Amino acid sequence: MYYTAFSIQRLKKGTAPKVVAAICHTFAGCACEDKCDCKRGKSCDSCHFSNRKGDFAWSVCELKTGVIFAVITRDVMMQVDVYTAEQFDFHGLRVLAESLRMFSENEHLTMTHVHRDRLTEETKD
Numbered sequence: 001m002y003y004t005a006f007s008i009q010r011l012k013k014g015t016a017p018k019v020v021a022a023i024c025h026t027f028a029g030c031a032c033e034d035k036c037d038c039k040r041g042k043s044c045d046s047c048h049f050s051n052r053k054g055d056f057a058w059s060v061c062e063l064k065t066g067v068i069f070a071v072i073t074r075d076v077m078m079q080v081d082v083y084t085a086e087q088f089d090f091h092g093l094r095v096l097a098e099s100l101r102m103f104s105e106n107e108h109l110t111m112t113h114v115h116r117d118r119l120t121e122e123t124k125d
Contacts (some may be wrong), residue, residue, distance in 0.1 A: 002087045005079040006097070010105040019071050019125040020049075020061050023082060023096065049056060051056050078103075088113070 010021070041051045050060040061068040071079045080100075088096070093113060101107045 002084050003113075004082045004084070004088060004093070006078075006082075006100055007110045008080070008100060008104050009076075009108045009110075010080040011076060011078045012103055012105055015103045016059065016070065019078060019080060019100060020059050020068055022099060023061075023068055076105065109119070 011019075050062075050064045052058050056071075059070045061070075067083045068080065070081070093111070097109060097111050101109045
């Protein structure tokens with residue numbers, strides 16, 4: 001399992017579902033068409049979404065190739081945790097980071113990338 005985290009500061013209002021959909025379609029292998037409901041944060045044949053709205057809102061998108069977990073706090077900051085079965089290549093990470101910057105009012109984004117291919121063995125010790 002591989003882990004990548006993005007933190008988007010000053011999130012543009014109403015863009016949270018678009019952030020999750022951008023990751024699903026571009027990098028996680030969703031096979032949906034352009035007009036699919038999952039681009040609006042709703043479940044389809046390839047993606048399953050769970051959502052909660054309020055002061056502390058969250059979205060979970062489960063895919064065949066991994067899980068994306070996004071946490072939004074008061075439409076100001078978003079933490080996106082991406083777990084995938086396959087590792088991102090450097091070019092893929094760069095493209096994703098650049099595309100996520102457009103969802104921030106000041107284009108500020110931080111990223112963490114961790115290779116956790118031995119996660120199950122590490123937890124047994």
